[in-house]
Amino acid sequence: MSKRENIAKDSGTRSNPRVELVRSEAPSELLRELVAHLRQNRTQLREEWVVRITETRLLTAMTKEEIFAEATSVYDSYVEALETEAFEALQAYARNLSERIIPRGVETHEVVGIVLLLRDVLARSLFAKYQTDFKKLNRILDAYEPAANRIANTVAVGFVQERERVIRQQQEAIRELSTPVLQVRERLLILPIIGVIDPQRARQLTEQLLRGIRTNRAKVVVIDITGVAAMDVTVANHLVQTVEASRLLGATVIVTGLSPEIAQTLVTIGVDLGKMNTVGDLQGGIEQAERLLGYKVVTLAESR
Amino acid sequence: MEVPILKQGEVLIATFQAALSDADLNDLRMGLVRQVVKFRSRAVIVDVTAMDVMDSFASRTLREIAHMIRLRGAETVIVGIQPEVAFAMVQLGLTLEGVATALDLEEGLAYLNEKFKTTN
Numbered sequence: 318m319s320k321r322e323n324i325a326k327d328s329g330t331r332s333n334p335r336v337e338l339v340r341s342e343a344p345s346e347l348l349r350e351l352v353a354h355l356r357q358n359r360t361q362l363r364e365e366w367v368v369r370i371t372e373t374r375l376l377t378a379m380t381k382e383e384i385f386a387e388a389t390s391v392y393d394s395y396v397e398a399l400e401t402e403a404f405e406a407l408q409a410y411a412r413n414l415s416e417r418i419i420p421r422g423v424e425t426h427e428v429v430g431i432v433l434l435l436r437d438v439l440a441r442s443l444f445a446k447y448q449t450d451f452k453k454l455n456r457i458l459d460a461y462e463p464a465a466n467r468i469a470n471t472v473a474v475g476f477v478q479e480r481e482r483v484i485r486q487q488q489e490a491i492r493e494l495s496t497p498v499l500q501v502r503e504r505l506l507i508l509p510i511i512g513v514i515d516p517q518r519a520r521q522l523t524e525q526l527l528r529g530i531r532t533n534r535a536k537v538v539v540i541d542i543t544g545v546a547a548m549d550v551t552v553a554n555h556l557v558q559t560v561e562a563s564r565l566l567g568a569t570v571i572v573t574g575l576s577p578e579i580a581q582t583l584v585t586i587g588v589d590l591g592k593m594n595t596v597g598d599l600q601g602g603i604e605q606a607e608r609l610l611g612y613k614v615v616t617l618a619e620s621r
Numbered sequence: 622m623e624v625p626i627l628k629q630g631e632v633l634i635a636t637f638q639a640a641l642s643d644a645d646l647n648d649l650r651m652g653l654v655r656q657v658v659k660f661r662s663r664a665v666i667v668d669v670t671a672m673d674v675m676d677s678f679a680s681r682t683l684r685e686i687a688h689m690i691r692l693r694g695a696e697t698v699i700v701g702i703q704p705e706v707a708f709a710m711v712q713l714g715l716t717l718e719g720v721a722t723a724l725d726l727e728e729g730l731a732y733l734n735e736k737f738k739t740t741n
Binding site for chain 1: 699700702703704705707708710711712716717722723724725728729732
């Protein structure tokens with residue numbers, strides 16, 4: 318957009334007020350102008366924003382001082398993003414902010430809410446400033462709105478990304494905690510499973526088990542599912558596949574601790590029970606495994 | 622591609638290479654059975670440690686080899702299936718049913734020793 322005429326239209330004092338020479342500023346110039354305005358009125362606008370936040374009952378998990386402190390840094394980042402259009406920096410800031418406030422119990426709708434409130438407060442301030450020059454107001458808004466919307470979007474996305482990162486991290490931690498493959502005798506592995514098995518966890522279990530069979534040269538594996546309340550058909554099939562894959566590596570699998578519900582599921586899907594070696598509980602499973610491996614357990618008294 | 626077949630007493634050991642074509646597999650099928658006949662072997666160990674994929678054709682061929690060898694009164698043991706390969710196989714429903722398997726060559730020989738002891 319090139320600069321055309323540069324005769325400024327002043328409001329009021331001109332000799333020929335009807336001549337409206339449109340001065341089209343470049344968008345960047347408009348942006349600079351509005352950023353300057355937002356900086357000049359920083360204190361007042363920020364205060365107004367904090368009042369709106371409290372009125373709308375957002376950030377109730379934070380104290381007034383905390384809100385003020387965060388509001389200051391958010392305001393400054395907001396204006397800077399408008400000025401520099403450096404949205405990556407803003408996204409990094411948003412993630413950083415999320416990292417701080419998510420543990421405080423702040424919800425996504427609150428974060429999005431306050432950013433939108435700030436957008437409104439600043440927009441109103443622009444309306445007030447340019448109310449006598451409707452055409453200019455329009456041009457200012459043309460510059461402001463896309464940038465402001467992009468900011469709201471960026472902050473929201475940054476916040477959500479941070480939450481998702483935390484969730485993934487926790488899921489990974491849970492998964493690692495919950496699938497240990499334990500060697501209890503030479504050639505004998507135990508895999509105690511506790512909790513909910515979803516298809517992804519089931520897959521991870523199988524991979525870990527097969528690797529464990531190879532590393533420990535296991536001939537028998539006892540998979541104990543006492544701690545699993547229920548499994549759906551997909552996971553039940555997966556269990557059967559795990560047994561079959563283990564056999565391909567030369568290991569026999571004994572499944573123990575099937576609950577009545579799981580027993581029902583297995584029968585319903587028509588599992589070939591000839592392929593599945595099952596024993597009531599873990600103790601029985603280990604005893605059978607020992608027999609298979611040629612161990613005999615006697616008390617010290619008996620062995621004399 | 623030649624698949625090396627070694628003789629260890631009454632056992633033949635065939636070591637599959639990584640990339641066997643369908644033609645290679647077909648040759649192997651006949652070749653192994655002929656060797657069993659020639660040496661009057663009691664068992665064949667097929668070592669697939671080097672195979673990083675097992676498709677349905679290879680899997681079917683292995684089963685057929687085992688069945689043909691059983692018709693000669695000999696036992697087949699497949700050894701060395703890699704964990705990833707085992708996983709992929711069962712997902713495709715290739716379970717090598719009816720064919721003995723063991724972790725590796727050592728385990729395969731131990732299994733056969735046990736078997737021969739009890740049948741002697």
